[in-house]
Amino acid sequence: MTQTTEAPAATDDPQARVDTWLADFAAAAAAGDGGRAAELFAPTCFWRDLVSFTWNIKTVEGRDGVADLVNARGQDTAPRNFATTEAPIEADGVTTAWFEFETAVGRGTGLLRLNSEGGWTLLTTLDELTGHEEPQSERRPKGVQHGAIKDRETWLEARQREAEELGYQTQPDVVIVGGGQGGIALGARLRQLGVPTIIVERNARPGDSWRKRYKSLALHDPVWYDHLPYIDFPKNWPVFSPKDKIGDWLEMYARVMELNYWSSTECKSATYNEAAGEWSVVVERDGADVTLKPKQLVMATGMSGRPYTPELPGQDVFRGDQHHSAQHPGAEQYAGKRAVVIGSNNSAHDICAALWEVGADVTMVQRTPTHIVRSDSLMEIGLGDLYSERALAAGVTTRKADLVFASLPYRILHEFQIPVYAAIKRRDKEFYDRLERAGFRLDWGDDDSGLFMKYLRRGSGYYIDVGASDLVASGDIKLAHGQVRELTEDAVVLEDGTTLPADLVVYATGYGPMNGWAAELISQEVAEKVGKIWGLGSDTTKDPGPWEGEQRNMWKPTQQEALWFHGGNLHQSRHYSLYLALQLKARQVGIPTPVYGLQEVHHLS
Numbered sequence: 061m062t063q064t065t066e067a068p069a070a071t072d073d074p075q076a077r078v079d080t081w082l083a084d085f086a087a088a089a090a091a092g093d094g095g096r097a098a099e100l101f102a103p104t105c106f107w108r109d110l111v112s113f114t115w116n117i118k119t120v121e122g123r124d125g126v127a128d129l130v131n132a133r134g135q136d137t138a139p140r141n142f143a144t145t146e147a148p149i150e151a152d153g154v155t156t157a158w159f160e161f162e163t164a165v166g167r168g169t170g171l172l173r174l175n176s177e178g179g180w181t182l183l184t185t186l187d188e189l190t191g192h193e194e195p196q197s198e199r200r201p202k203g204v205q206h207g208a209i210k211d212r213e214t215w216l217e218a219r220q221r222e223a224e225e226l227g228y229q230t231q232p233d234v235v236i237v238g239g240g241q242g243g244i245a246l247g248a249r250l251r252q253l254g255v256p257t258i259i260v261e262r263n264a265r266p267g268d269s270w271r272k273r274y275k276s277l278a279l280h281d282p283v284w285y286d287h288l289p290y291i292d293f294p295k296n297w298p299v300f301s302p303k304d305k306i307g308d309w310l311e312m313y314a315r316v317m318e319l320n321y322w323s324s325t326e327c328k329s330a331t332y333n334e335a336a337g338e339w340s341v342v343v344e345r346d347g348a349d350v351t352l353k354p355k356q357l358v359m360a361t362g363m364s365g366r367p368y369t370p371e372l373p374g375q376d377v378f379r380g381d382q383h384h385s386a387q388h389p390g391a392e393q394y395a396g397k398r399a400v401v402i403g404s405n406n407s408a409h410d411i412c413a414a415l416w417e418v419g420a421d422v423t424m425v426q427r428t429p430t431h432i433v434r435s436d437s438l439m440e441i442g443l444g445d446l447y448s449e450r451a452l453a454a455g456v457t458t459r460k461a462d463l464v465f466a467s468l469p470y471r472i473l474h475e476f477q478i479p480v481y482a483a484i485k486r487r488d489k490e491f492y493d494r495l496e497r498a499g500f501r502l503d504w505g506d507d508d509s510g511l512f513m514k515y516l517r518r519g520s521g522y523y524i525d526v527g528a529s530d531l532v533a534s535g536d537i538k539l540a541h542g543q544v545r546e547l548t549e550d551a552v553v554l555e556d557g558t559t560l561p562a563d564l565v566v567y568a569t570g571y572g573p574m575n576g577w578a579a580e581l582i583s584q585e586v587a588e589k590v591g592k593i594w595g596l597g598s599d600t601t602k603d604p605g606p607w608e609g610e611q612r613n614m615w616k617p618t619q620q621e622a623l624w625f626h627g628g629n630l631h632q633s634r635h636y637s638l639y640l641a642l643q644l645k646a647r648q649v650g651i652p653t654p655v656y657g658l659q660e661v662h663h664l665s
Contacts, residue, residue: 074148078157081174082142086161089113092135094127101126102177106469111639112161112168112186113137114656115646117616119469119609133656138164145169154180165651166190166642171467183467186642192649194252196290219318226320227352232258233648235341235354237327237581240269241288242626243360244310245633248289248317249641255648258352259314259321259360260343266314266321267307275390276414277303279630280406280524282439284447286630287458288313289637300435300526330357330582332622339622356644360626365576369567374547382547382565391415399423400552400560402544403568404430404500405520409528411566412537423538423560425552429503431522432529433511434491437484442511462635470516470596470609474509481510494533501541506600515629516611517603519594520570573665574625575613582623590618591661593625604663615640617655 081100088097101107101123108119113133120129141162148157155174160167167190171183188194195201203215213221226232234250236243239261250257263269270277279286279301283293286301291313298305314321325345332339341352367384375382381394385407391414399415401408404426415422433442444450446461456464468476481504485492492502503521505514514521523529531537542554552560574594579587593613599605610616613625615636626640627633646653 074150074155074157075144077174078144078148078155078159078172081172081179082144082157082159085179086139086142089130089134089137089139092131094129094131094134097130097134098123098127099178101179101182102175105179105181106471107179107182107184108467108469110183110185110466111642112163112166112184113139115617115643115653116655116657117610117614117636117639118657119471120657121469121471121609129656133654136164136652136654142170162190165646169463171463173467181467181469183463185463185466186639189642189645189649189651192253192645196252223320226256227258227322227350230256231353232256232320233354234258234356234358234644235260235339235352236358236360236626237330237341237577238360238362238627239263239266239314239321239323240360240362241310241630242362242628242633242637243358244314244317244319244321245288245637246358246360246626246640247319247321248313249637250644251317251319252290253641253645255641255645257320258354259319260325260327260341261321261323262326264324265307265311266323267310269307270303270310271307273303274385274388274407274411274414275392276410276417278526279303279306280435280526281629281631282443282447284449284451284458284461285443287634288630289634290317292458327581332357332582332586332620334621337622356622356624356647358624358626358640358644359574359577359581361574361577362571362627365572365574366580367567368570368572370544370569372544372547374553377549378547378562378565379549380563380565383567385411385566385568386571388566391418391420394564395419397421397563398561399564399566400425400562401566401568402552403427403566403570404523405568405570406523408566408568409523409525409532411568413528413531415564416531416536420564421538422536423540423562424532425540425542425544425554425560426501427541427543428521429501431503431505431511431514432492432495432500432525433481433484433522434488434525434529437488438511438524441483441487442480458634462631466635471607473516474505474507474513477509477513478507481505481508484510491529491533495529498533498535499539499541500529500532513598517596517598517600520602574627575665578620578623586620586623588664589620589661590623590625592663592665597662606662608659610659613659617643617658619658619661 085100106121145158145160148155157172159170166186167188168186173181233255234257236259239259243259247259282299283297325343328342330341338353338355339357343350367386369384395418398421400423401412402425412422412424511522545553545555552562575587575590595603595612597605597608
């Protein structure tokens, strides 16, 4: 007779079950008893920690992974006071529970999912450091000192003095290279934590990285997905933000958040003095070199490196205009011209549509299949449960949505995405049929998991359709396929001999690796020491294995001491800036930060 272990009865009180699990986990973790903690988890399980236990951004998998993490970090972390913050919810055999907890150095939030076998997924995050909480709500600053005070220094005078002294009489603890959305979001976090920080940006104004792009550029992500820390977009802000409107918002934000933002400043070099534990960062400001001596250096130059333009025979003889999409000035000056856009992802579609609108004759060269998803379908099916008015009405705040998304382990995230994109494929079948009849080569990802996985794995290979696909389907935007063999004086020639007459060639050909910025600013040796940035190690197209389980080198310690990388879309800039800021703050004030699971380097770029 075979003996079986019965699953807990369906009538079991979910609150009692969660309370028991949390109490048992807290006790085992605090004791550093990995084996005891692992027994609380299902055989297939995932624990994602954002800084609270690991001083890292790290996911462990399986009971062995749980045991190893608890054995290594449980006692030092000293977790305690686990308590649910709302009633657990049961659905489809899974109990989901939000909780809060404390550690030896701070307070955190967690999200637990239990199935019949035990803990299935666990998210733990560090929200604040004890004694270094942000000055908000009941801790907000008074703003003025009441009373009669001789020689009073006003807020403006203090702010001006700080701006004049920092980087000259006093040194920043952190230098952020790059003043786009990532650098600004992180700078705001650090400002609230009291970490002296300078943001170095070559452009003249915050937001110029958006303003200087092609005229038709707009965010393809909806407003609910794109808030910055502390200040949400107003309730009447458009769903999709034009580039110049975003630029103005970033400029306003940098000002009201009192960031030390060095615009029109070029970062020329950086070297790390290991013995002194500080960087020497040389920047050119106001026509003179300034040497900054921060303890920490953050590269916030986006999730890519410099624009990549292929070297092709005939580029030197082509008589028309040619440039990368990043330098595209806008369509207006090309009205009536013959334009060839090489590439078929977001920028290529946007630029092709804008050129068509002004009367250019436009051909898109599709070199590889591309994933297309209509904006309306993505918003409703892909994002609606977390980032929408519907989500807000259901009590899903931006913070809660970020944590829900963060709680889904990357190892199994594609399993949640596959049915989403299958539903989109069914809903928009006629749309996709029209594209294929026009000759467009569609791609749904290596495992049909769609846009988000493509973004996380490789950061490319897709277009969120806001109108250009209809022009491709109708033939208004012409379509050609294959690699480019050469340019002539007035044409683009493909490998199969197809000749495309051209007055303009736009290379929508992507960007180099992100650690290329480190090679340029610091050294090739440091770039290789850090290794490839971005991707999960999924062993899918452009994301080579082995499996990493997290974004390579993003928002966490790297193999180069005191060098960090921050970037991604507005959602990631908002969400992960908190955890990077807490890591930097802890180092500033001398809190021990033993890193669990420091990422190994498997690929140089």
